[in-house]
Amino acid sequence: MTLIIILAVAIILTAILVGMYNSLVRLRNQVKNAWAQIDVQLKRRYDLIPNLIETVKGYMKHERETLENVTRMRAQAMETSGVADKAKAEGMLTSALGQLKIAVENYPDLKANQNFLALQEELTSTENKISFARQNYNDQVLFFNNKTEVFPSNIIAGMFGFKKEDFFEIDNPAERVVPKVSF
Template sequence: MLTGMITLVALMLLVAVFLIATYNKLVKLRQRVQNAWSQVDVQLKRRYDLIPNLVNAVKGYVQHEKDTLERVTHARNMAIQASNITEQSNAENILTGALKSLFAVAEAYPDLKANTNFIQLQSELSDTENKISFARQFYNDTVQIFNTTIELFPNNLVASMLGFIMVDYFTLQGEVEARENVNVSF
């Protein structure tokens, strides 16, 4: 009887330790995902801050390209207002396309391409795009670890009991479109 009671208590203690360890691991991973998203968000904010300066630098040279400038501004505003990962991904894809169009238009204006302010802003934006790319990769790697941990047995039992849910990746929508060249016609 005593041996059975000790075995039962030891088994209950083992289950409690497993539950606590799994819960703590999931909380730690969820915090890493939130930190990774924060890093993406910081770089996106930097990008959003650069865009109005870039648009203003271009405005003086390309008066009749108002539509392109408005698309960039509209895309930036959509990206700023995005409220979740999916909306953010979609808005960023639109913004990236609009910026590609802006740079394609700038190619047609030699004075603009030689403008020091434009060159500096273009360089800063390129640097920011690289940082965004790295931050996205880090975020998606962190999400992959979190989502895999939630799906693995027996973690999935604990995760579902405690309300841990899968997190969306920050992905390109329509990768084929994103890889195509921008078509600009005058």
């Protein structure tokens, strides 16, 4: 009789522990997936920038410094890895692009160029996608981190080495809100 009770308790306990482990794994996968979504959009932005520079170069004779700055920040961001560092480098690239957007205002010819307009929608949308994907990523990280901290799942998290994930945060407070970009 006692043996059966001990056995039953052991089975129930194991089931609970397995359940907690599985939900940690699921949440961590969601974080990974959310990161992959950001990554796709960041790569898309890297791909768009050379086209953009190529298109605007002919018009913007007096903005060499701004253009070079964008190219440099892009190269830097591409080399960076790790969520926190990446966020910082991407933030710098975003603000370099922001300066370019301001400069574009002085070139009415450029703003009438069809090729540029198409690129502009693509870039605007890619930046929105980065922001929205980041919003979702940070939500997922919050859920996962909460799970690794609260009792009793923190015990399982400690045993199996689930570590807290970094938020994708951008330093510039103005960049925290989703940009309502319209060049």
